Amino acid sequence: MIEEKFDAIVVGAGASGNACAYTMAKLGLKVLQLERGEYPGSKNVQGAILYADALEKIIPDFRDDAPLERHIVEQRQWTMTDSAHVGMHFRSEEFNEDRPNRYTIVRAQFDKWFSRKVREAGVTLLCETTVTELLRNNSGAVIGVRTDRADGVAFANIVVLAEGVNGLVGQRAGLRDVVTPESVALAVKEMHFLPREVIEERFNLKGNEGVVIEAMGTITKGMTGTAFLYTNAESISVGIGCLVSDFQGTGQTPYGLLEAFKNHPSIKSLLAGSECKEYAAHLIPEGGYKAIPQLYGDGWLVVGDAGQFVNAVHREGSNLAMTTGRIAGETIAWLKVRRDAATAANLSEYQRRLDASFVMKDLKKYKNIPDFLHKSGAHLFGLYPRLIAQAAQTWFRVDGKDKRAKESEIIKSFTRSRSLSGLLGDAFKLARAWR
Amino acid sequence: MHIAVCMKQVPDSAQIRVHPVTNTIMRQGVPTIINPYDLFALEEALRLRDKFGGEVTVLTMGPPMAEDSLRKALTFGADRAVLLTDRFFAGSDTLATSFALSAALEKIAAEFGETPIVFTGKQTIDGDTAQVGPGIAKRLGLNQLTYVSRIAEVDQAGQTITVERRAEGGVQLLQTRLPVLITMLEGTNEIRRGSLADAYRAASAKLVSWNAADAGIVDLAKCGLRGSPTIVKKVFAPQARAEAARMLAVEDGAEAVMTEIFVRQPALEAELMRFASGQ
Amino acid sequence: MSDTSRASTKKALPEHFKAYKHVWVAVELEHGVVHPVSFELLGEGRKLADKRGVDLAGVVMGGDEASVLAAAQECFEYGADLVYTVTDKVLADYRNETATKALTDLVNSYKPEILLLGATNLGRDLAGSVATTLRTGLTADSTGLEIDDEGSLAATRPTFGGSLLCTIMTLNFRPQMATVRPRVMAMPARQPGRVGRIVEHPLGLAEDEVVTKVLKFIADRASNKAQLAYADIVVAGGLGLRSAENFQLVKSLAEVLGAEYGGSRPLVQKGWITAERQIGQTGKTIRPKLYIAAGISGAIQHRVGVEGADLIVAINTDPNAQIFQFAHLGIVADAIEFLPRLTEAFRSYLSVNRLAG
Numbered sequence A: 001m002i003e004e005k006f007d008a009i010v011v012g013a014g015a016s017g018n019a020c021a022y023t024m025a026k027l028g029l030k031v032l033q034l035e036r037g038e039y040p041g042s043k044n045v046q047g048a049i050l051y052a053d054a055l056e057k058i059i060p061d062f063r064d065d066a067p068l069e070r071h072i073v074e075q076r077q078w079t080m081t082d083s084a085h086v087g088m089h090f091r092s093e094e095f096n097e098d099r100p101n102r103y104t105i106v107r108a109q110f111d112k113w114f115s116r117k118v119r120e121a122g123v124t125l126l127c128e129t130t131v132t133e134l135l136r137n138n139s140g141a142v143i144g145v146r147t148d149r150a151d152g153v154a155f156a157n158i159v160v161l162a163e164g165v166n167g168l169v170g171q172r173a174g175l176r177d178v179v180t181p182e183s184v185a186l187a188v189k190e191m192h193f194l195p196r197e198v199i200e201e202r203f204n205l206k207g208n209e210g211v212v213i214e215a216m217g218t219i220t221k222g223m224t225g226t227a228f229l230y231t232n233a234e235s236i237s238v239g240i241g242c243l244v245s246d247f248q249g250t251g252q253t254p255y256g257l258l259e260a261f262k263n264h265p266s267i268k269s270l271l272a273g274s275e276c277k278e279y280a281a282h283l284i285p286e287g288g289y290k291a292i293p294q295l296y297g298d299g300w301l302v303v304g305d306a307g308q309f310v311n312a313v314h315r316e317g318s319n320l321a322m323t324t325g326r327i328a329g330e331t332i333a334w335l336k337v338r339r340d341a342a343t344a345a346n347l348s349e350y351q352r353r354l355d356a357s358f359v360m361k362d363l364k365k366y367k368n369i370p371d372f373l374h375k376s377g378a379h380l381f382g383l384y385p386r387l388i389a390q391a392a393q394t395w396f397r398v399d400g401k402d403k404r405a406k407e408s409e410i411i412k413s414f415t416r417s418r419s420l421s422g423l424l425g426d427a428f429k430l431a432r433a434w435r
Numbered sequence B: 001m002h003i004a005v006c007m008k009q010v011p012d013s014a015q016i017r018v019h020p021v022t023n024t025i026m027r028q029g030v031p032t033i034i035n036p037y038d039l040f041a042l043e044e045a046l047r048l049r050d051k052f053g054g055e056v057t058v059l060t061m062g063p064p065m066a067e068d069s070l071r072k073a074l075t076f077g078a079d080r081a082v083l084l085t086d087r088f089f090a091g092s093d094t095l096a097t098s099f100a101l102s103a104a105l106e107k108i109a110a111e112f113g114e115t116p117i118v119f120t121g122k123q124t125i126d127g128d129t130a131q132v133g134p135g136i137a138k139r140l141g142l143n144q145l146t147y148v149s150r151i152a153e154v155d156q157a158g159q160t161i162t163v164e165r166r167a168e169g170g171v172q173l174l175q176t177r178l179p180v181l182i183t184m185l186e187g188t189n190e191i192r193r194g195s196l197a198d199a200y201r202a203a204s205a206k207l208v209s210w211n212a213a214d215a216g217i218v219d220l221a222k223c224g225l226r227g228s229p230t231i232v233k234k235v236f237a238p239q240a241r242a243e244a245a246r247m248l249a250v251e252d253g254a255e256a257v258m259t260e261i262f263v264r265q266p267a268l269e270a271e272l273m274r275f276a277s278g279q
Numbered sequence C: 001m002s003d004t005s006r007a008s009t010k011k012a013l014p015e016h017f018k019a020y021k022h023v024w025v026a027v028e029l030e031h032g033v034v035h036p037v038s039f040e041l042l043g044e045g046r047k048l049a050d051k052r053g054v055d056l057a058g059v060v061m062g063g064d065e066a067s068v069l070a071a072a073q074e075c076f077e078y079g080a081d082l083v084y085t086v087t088d089k090v091l092a093d094y095r096n097e098t099a100t101k102a103l104t105d106l107v108n109s110y111k112p113e114i115l116l117l118g119a120t121n122l123g124r125d126l127a128g129s130v131a132t133t134l135r136t137g138l139t140a141d142s143t144g145l146e147i148d149d150e151g152s153l154a155a156t157r158p159t160f161g162g163s164l165l166c167t168i169m170t171l172n173f174r175p176q177m178a179t180v181r182p183r184v185m186a187m188p189a190r191q192p193g194r195v196g197r198i199v200e201h202p203l204g205l206a207e208d209e210v211v212t213k214v215l216k217f218i219a220d221r222a223s224n225k226a227q228l229a230y231a232d233i234v235v236a237g238g239l240g241l242r243s244a245e246n247f248q249l250v251k252s253l254a255e256v257l258g259a260e261y262g263g264s265r266p267l268v269q270k271g272w273i274t275a276e277r278q279i280g281q282t283g284k285t286i287r288p289k290l291y292i293a294a295g296i297s298g299a300i301q302h303r304v305g306v307e308g309a310d311l312i313v314a315i316n317t318d319p320n321a322q323i324f325q326f327a328h329l330g331i332v333a334d335a336i337e338f339l340p341r342l343t344e345a346f347r348s349y350l351s352v353n354r355l356a357g
């Protein structure tokens, strides 16, 4: 048992836990942070794209020493079939700005750095320490945690659950439901090492420039999901993920999908000669706004993936994690200054601040997307990519056929495969979900 | 009883990559760990402390970031951690390493009490020499017990220790007088998990950090590269076997595999025959 | 600070070391038996001595005249020109104290330029003390020995868990010391009847001056411990076997071949086999004549432990498995299915030929 009592205990040292712990420590709170991994980041998986803005609001000068791999100057959006891809590429010299907006990172290293900042801010971090249970007083308020270490009890005014997508502590405590297979994606990811020069040549990059490829299509075998490829300094992250509910019953495995993706003719040459050194699998909450659980109660609150804060459409997660962590930290510090107890009533301020932030606004905007994807998955991830690729084929092949005939052939191919009303319906549903 | 444990922070060799073009080690992202062999030494030291009372001091020579490993040793329950760090130590071979560590061990004894038992691991996974322990023993005049698989008895009054030592073809039961240096064999125990209070204490503990002068080292010519009689002439990647593996297909059958084995190792066939008829 | 640069990168051998000549091998004599690594080193030492145009000497330290002389004779037959002997009851069992004194005294008296020892528990225990006492350089666990153009010993050894090799030299100190793992060097041909010169040297140490006592020696045969490291044939299994029950297939093949069995590290962690049967960097290094690996991927930590095997046969379902990069013979097959067939092939061959013979 730790004799001292803390202002706050943070469960988890991922993006959200670190943001929260850092914010509180900087505002003068006494914080204990517990992480089950051997070191922060050892268990964390991310593509990974870091969005500068969320971190900048916490550590404004993070660019000085954070381990950033490359800043993104080019985005490729691919729709893939088994043998082709149709792509939209956006590359701009303007992304080579003083304070770039997006970076690739390697989570293990980034989390270590972030954690060092957190500790330097005064947080006490204990690794290889798993929180097993929340401790409550007679009236049910959370007053501390139990860990898997001997004599492993510690007390605090508030416990912040930053435990990530699985959120076992919160579930066990009955604070929220078990995540459903429809609301989480299972993603697998590999790191492929290549010399810096090779990466730069292959992707047409100089200095610290980087490329992002986001892909969808038949690569997920009709399941709802996407694949990605990011360039790091001396490695390439490549991964794919689909809804857990979609995997069930298909006989597909995430690893099988990844193998196929890597062997796709459009991808294979990008990875040629590389050495794969890391393989990881992880869940991503994709339920969106409707899946957000109760976020606070007497003596506790939830941040990051544990609160389902992921914007699946834009592949944003870590920034939502950091932002919710920061807002939670600011709220807790604010309560302390006002000498208000961490009761559910007082913590509702957290919800108010979240609602006012981009986090809730964005998630609300897309609240119907998960349903839409779920229902129209087969078309979106099988049929349409095939049609689009076929259209491109027809269009770009010079074979003596006149262009008008080509146009009507393309249109026919679409309506033949899916009735006009079906097509319009999908477009309408998507537009509505998007709004 | 005050016990010292020498412990090294090493790159996790499982995760080391060799640059395919330049053949240099790519250290980026390679995590560092406590040399796994040293954990057996640490656990044994902790057990002796639990039995006889006293303290365990861990000592590491290395760069400032070796502090991580020392802190980890504290979470396991070590009482004190000493980091010996100085640019003069860079490039030390085993002779220079044992010189610096010996000086620090003498200083530890002077500052925090005599250490009748000094532990090292059997070997490191980066240097991999198993020579630093014997080197320290010689320099400090300690009785040397290497490859110890079990500490049978420590007689504090009589100042003797009895251990089982892994020798060629058997185990020696050895008895000698304290002070001793023990290099602990792997697999002899399992490092404990410290309590939550241990972990908390470790996170906030202040480490002792010494440079060469702090450790009482005057003769810097005995340290680092200058103090190392060996020099590394070149580093290169192991060659792939000149001849690629001969691949047999399942259809060739098990007999084909057996025949190929005998073709390549004719002596083996005769030996097997002898073995078979001897049964 | 006058000079912080490296003092020893250039060859500038101090005058007092110039008298150091000849190549020595410290012979491991325990319980009347010479460890084979000593003969392997004599074979390698012979080449170095010939290249340098000097003598090759064995150093035999032991407790009784008969075994010391027998060992000396073996040294001659494996190529030694002369043998230094130290015979004293005190040396009957290996102890660091006594052996270090004997060997350092010999070095100081007869001044070898190169001193080789086996990288066994005994050799490593002794080499470290002797090198430190003499304040000279030592390259541990070498896998290759050469003489460079300037006549210095260039010892090559693995580093970083076998990912790389490095060549290490002791330019300005003598002797140049190296240890070599058993089975790394080839066993030289024995030349029966070859003779040489014996130089006897006294130890000058009485038992009551020796602090460390050997109370007991428990030989391995008696204690039923795995003899993996020394086995001629080793059959091993890895995670590809999928279950502890399937590991029985490895044992069955081992039994038919009179072999030892072992496995990769995950098997120890899963409790399928005991730790002393783990093969690899953190387990046993083996140098068998035949190594059969079933369902083992061939990670570098495993590789470094088996690379010295004369013949590596790998059975793996994955044609791209790393193990095929260093195996001599590869079979892309399901080990669970193939092992019994291989076992049966050997069983029937051996029984038929036994009957015939």
Ligand SMILES: Cc1cc2nc3c(=O)[nH]c(=O)nc-3n(C[C@H](O)[C@H](O)[C@H](O)COP(=O)(O)OP(=O)(O)OC[C@H]3O[C@@H](n4cnc5c(N)ncnc54)[C@H](O)[C@@H]3O)c2cc1C
Pocket: A011, A012, A013, A014, A015, A016, A017, A018, A034, A035, A036, A037, A040, A041, A043, A044, A045, A046, A047, A048, A049, A050, A051, A129, A130, A131, A132, A162, A163, A164, A165, A168, A169, A187, A188, A189, A239, A241, A282, A283, A284, A303, A304, A305, A306, A309, A310, A315, A316, A317, A318, A319, A321
């Ligand atoms: C393949 C993949 C790609 C992604 N790509 C991106 C991307 O490009 N950009 C982006 O912004 N987001 C991306 N995300 C999402 C992003 O990784 C997450 O949203 C973000 O990491 C969430 O942070 P968190 O702190 O809530 O959870 P985590 O980072 O998962 O951290 C939770 C921490 O809590 C610890 N923990 C859990 N339980 C306990 C316990 N009981 N006791 C103690 N500690 C515990 C865990 O070990 C872990 O360290 C991706 C996710 C995946 C899986």
Ligand SMILES: Cc1cc2nc3c(=O)[nH]c(=O)nc-3n(C[C@H](O)[C@H](O)[C@H](O)COP(=O)(O)OP(=O)(O)OC[C@H]3O[C@@H](n4cnc5c(N)ncnc54)[C@H](O)[C@@H]3O)c2cc1C
Pocket: B013, B014, B036, B125, C237, C238, C239, C240, C241, C263, C264, C265, C266, C267, C278, C279, C280, C281, C282, C283, C284, C294, C295, C296, C297, C298, C299, C300, C301, C302, C305, C315, C316, C317, C318, C321, C333, C334, C335, C336
């Ligand atoms: C510091 C450190 C030290 C280590 N020390 C050691 C050590 O001393 N020894 C050691 O072994 N490891 C060691 N390791 C672990 C090592 O890195 C590997 O993880 C380990 O060797 C892998 O064991 P494996 O080959 O049995 O399993 P895997 O890597 O899982 O390989 C299983 C193999 O079996 C094949 N396979 C699957 N099914 C079948 C089938 N039916 N028939 C045939 N083949 C099949 C697969 O294709 C695969 O190649 C160490 C690691 C570290 C970090």
Ligand SMILES: Nc1ncnc2c1ncn2[C@@H]1O[C@H](COP(=O)(O)O)[C@@H](O)[C@H]1O
Pocket: B006, B007, B008, B009, B035, B037, B038, B059, B060, B061, B062, B094, B097, B101, B119, B120, B121, B122, B123, B124, B125, B127, B128, B129, B130, B131, B132, B133
């Ligand atoms: N830099 C170091 N700091 C502390 N202990 C060390 C250091 N190097 C080696 N040792 C100890 O010496 C043992 C043998 O190391 P080695 O000779 O490098 O195989 C290790 O297991 C450690 O206990």
